[in-house]
Amino acid sequence: MKRTKEQKEQKLILSNKDKPLLKRMYKYRYMYFMYLPVFLIFLVFNYIPMVGILISFTKYTPFTKVPQWVGLQNFKQLFVSDIFWRSVKNTLIISSVNIVLSITTCVGLALLIDEIKTVWFRKVVQSILYIPHFISWVVVASIFTMILSPQEGFINGILQAFGQDPIYFLADSDWWRVCLWIIERWKGIGWGTIIYIAALTAVDGALHEAATIDGANRVQRIWHITLPSIAPTILVVFIMDIAKILNIFEPVWVLQNDAVLAVSDVIGTYVYRIGITNAQYGVSAAAGLFKSVISVVLVTIVNNASRKIKGEGILS
Amino acid sequence: MTEKFSFKKGHRARAAFLIFDYAFIVLLCVCMLVPLLKVLVDSVDPTSHGIQLWPKQIDFSAYKMILGKSSLYQPLWVSIYTTILATVIGLTMVTLAGYVVLQREMPGHKFIVSSIMLTMMFSGGLIPTYITIKTMGLMNNVFTVILPASISAYNIILMKSFFEGIPGTLYEAAELDGASPMGIFARIVLPLSKPALASIGLFIAVGMWNQYMNFVLYITDANKKNFQVKVRDLILNDGLSGSIELSEELLKNAMVVIVVFPFLVIYPFLQKYFVKGVTLGAVKG
Numbered sequence: 001m002k003r004t005k006e007q008k009e010q011k012l013i014l015s016n017k018d019k020p021l022l023k024r025m026y027k028y029r030y031m032y033f034m035y036l037p038v039f040l041i042f043l044v045f046n047y048i049p050m051v052g053i054l055i056s057f058t059k060y061t062p063f064t065k066v067p068q069w070v071g072l073q074n075f076k077q078l079f080v081s082d083i084f085w086r087s088v089k090n091t092l093i094i095s096s097v098n099i100v101l102s103i104t105t106c107v108g109l110a111l112l113i114d115e116i117k118t119v120w121f122r123k124v125v126q127s128i129l130y131i132p133h134f135i136s137w138v139v140v141a142s143i144f145t146m147i148l149s150p151q152e153g154f155i156n157g158i159l160q161a162f163g164q165d166p167i168y169f170l171a172d173s174d175w176w177r178v179c180l181w182i183i184e185r186w187k188g189i190g191w192g193t194i195i196y197i198a199a200l201t202a203v204d205g206a207l208h209e210a211a212t213i214d215g216a217n218r219v220q221r222i223w224h225i226t227l228p229s230i231a232p233t234i235l236v237v238f239i240m241d242i243a244k245i246l247n248i249f250e251p252v253w254v255l256q257n258d259a260v261l262a263v264s265d266v267i268g269t270y271v272y273r274i275g276i277t278n279a280q281y282g283v284s285a286a287a288g289l290f291k292s293v294i295s296v297v298l299v300t301i302v303n304n305a306s307r308k309i310k311g312e313g314i315l316s
Numbered sequence: 317m318t319e320k321f322s323f324k325k326g327h328r329a330r331a332a333f334l335i336f337d338y339a340f341i342v343l344l345c346v347c348m349l350v351p352l353l354k355v356l357v358d359s360v361d362p363t364s365h366g367i368q369l370w371p372k373q374i375d376f377s378a379y380k381m382i383l384g385k386s387s388l389y390q391p392l393w394v395s396i397y398t399t400i401l402a403t404v405i406g407l408t409m410v411t412l413a414g415y416v417v418l419q420r421e422m423p424g425h426k427f428i429v430s431s432i433m434l435t436m437m438f439s440g441g442l443i444p445t446y447i448t449i450k451t452m453g454l455m456n457n458v459f460t461v462i463l464p465a466s467i468s469a470y471n472i473i474l475m476k477s478f479f480e481g482i483p484g485t486l487y488e489a490a491e492l493d494g495a496s497p498m499g500i501f502a503r504i505v506l507p508l509s510k511p512a513l514a515s516i517g518l519f520i521a522v523g524m525w526n527q528y529m530n531f532v533l534y535i536t537d538a539n540k541k542n543f544q545v546k547v548r549d550l551i552l553n554d555g556l557s558g559s560i561e562l563s564e565e566l567l568k569n570a571m572v573v574i575v576v577f578p579f580l581v582i583y584p585f586l587q588k589y590f591v592k593g594v595t596l597g598a599v600k601g
Contacts, residue, residue: 021423024422025422025423025424028419028497031415031419031422034413034415034416035416037409037412038412038413038467038472041409041463041464041467042431042467044463045445046434046439048452049440049444049445049449050440050444051448052440052443052445052447052448053444109344112337115333115334116338116341121338125341127584128348128349129345130591131348131580131583134522134579134583135526136525136526136528136544136575137526138526138528138544138545138547139547139572139575141551142547142551142568143351143352143354143355143572144351146354147351152365154350154351154354156366157365157367160366161367186347186351194591194594195595218330249529250529253529254528271442272442275446276442276443276533281443284442284443285441285443285444288440288441288442288443288444291441292438292441296437296438299437
């Protein structure tokens with residue numbers, strides 16, 4: 001008797017799903033209107049441009065009235081171009097060094113900050129370290145162009161004080177990438193620690209106490225307890241960075257100049273120069289599509305890897 | 317696990333480490349601040365150059381000129397109103413979409429979620445987007461810059477994961493009282509979401525204030541360019557015709573100060589919301 005009652009109740013709950021579609025939709029009628037504006041924005045700025053990818057299979061310049069279908073010719077032209085492969089190579093070099101530097105410096109700094117127990121000092125320090133993150137790349141480039149300037153710049157001022165010749169850092173092929181990496185660190189080192197500091201506060205204190213009783217010293221505890229505890233966080237950050245590896249654009253764009261094009265031209269700036277400046281829409285769109293496809297493949301691989309290691313994907 | 321700081325035997329290594337730790341972090345903070353200090357000094361002292369880090373004279377003429385000259389005043393105004401618009405529009409859209417994504421039983425839920433995720437996974441790329449915007453006649457429209465900057469899949473997911481943290485019993489209780497999904501949204505979800513609204517709103521505002529590329533691409537009308545573009549033009553030396561009286565360095569530095577320092581003044585009060593935004597996103601990851 002009792003059982004049937006339970007079953008009845010269960011049926012009552014289920015019936016919500018069994019209702020006719022329109023009735024269920026009616027219950028949520030306002031929701032559709034709530035999502036509509038968002039959908040329209042995505043439609044105009046995201047979905048329709050995706051259809052525009054077809055440009056990469058056409059011959060299209062500002063003077064062509066009707067784009068002419070040329071199949072894979074743009075891609076052929078791209079794949080025999082040395083300049084294109086140079087930009088792929090530069091992208092990989094600049095981004096991968098960025099990723100390695102970013103993870104090592106941020107984890108290291110987070111460990112150092114975590115050792116500081118003076119609350120007010122810690123708060124002040126964190127506030128200062130986060131500041132550069134909020135300054136736009138355009139302004140960061142402006143600041144560092146002046147600081148690194150060969151005539152009046154701060155750094156060359158120091159060099160001259162030591163009797164060295166001034167160096168034109170941002171126009172010197174040997175120095176440009178180093179400058180970019182350092183500026184990237186200036187802007188990102190503090191902000192990147194937030195996620196690790198949050199992970200560090202979640203490390204189980206009992207583990208440390210147990211290890212201390214067992215005679216482990218501080219270095220051993222960091223190596224065997226702290227780092228493994230924040231390893232999942234490091235992995236997530238690493239995976240996200242890998243997914244974005246080809247996307248680097250704005251920092252390079254604002255610091256680049258013609259003198260250092262050979263070491264600084266990345267896929268993003270190549271696409272911009274060919275497309276916007278030279279108006280070769282077809283070839284540029286093809287290069288963009290190449291980048292997007294590789295990125296999607298990377299995201300998928302990386303997401304599957306994370307599913308295997310962590311048991312769940314980053315997306316979904 | 318509090319430890320005493322001392323140089324007694326057995327504590328020496330620890331004490332040495334702590335001294336190194338504090339010193340290193342102070343040094344790092346100095347590295348963060350020196351470029352900003354340098355800009356500030358160079359904006360008020362026309363004679364400052366090289367390693368000078370303290371003004372020998374104070375001269376506000378660069379600021380007076382920027383605020384008096386309409387070709388520099390207009391971009392500042394554009395930056396201000398686009399930032400306000402983007403924040404208001406963005407917060408509205410993100411909360412609406414975040415709440416819709418939460419409705420698992422709503423018909424079409426899967427379609428909506430995938431329509432959001434798709435924008436994160438794939439994009440048309442620079443040229444197809446540029447050509448599409450141009451073909452649709454959206455060039456020189458400030459909303460072409462504002463709308464994409466105000467709404468992002470990432471912020472929607474952030475908002476949704478915050479909504480999920482609201483105890484389910486609250487929803488159930490309201491539902492039993494006969495509240496509609498809209499009623500629950502207005503009377504329960506929104507009032508409880510103030511911290512998330514602050515975090516996401518600030519991220520949108522900073523993003524819009526710092527917007528540069530889209531202004532370069534989609535806005536050709538000089539009256540609708542924002543301050544970032546103007547700063548960039550000035551640094552590349554083609555934005556300042558007819559202002560010979562003042563040295564260019566002074567003006568460049570003053571513009572950087574104007575675009576950065578207002579934020580630095582309000583930033584200490586807002587910092588916790590920014591940090592919350594990051595850790596909120598990290599929970600999901």
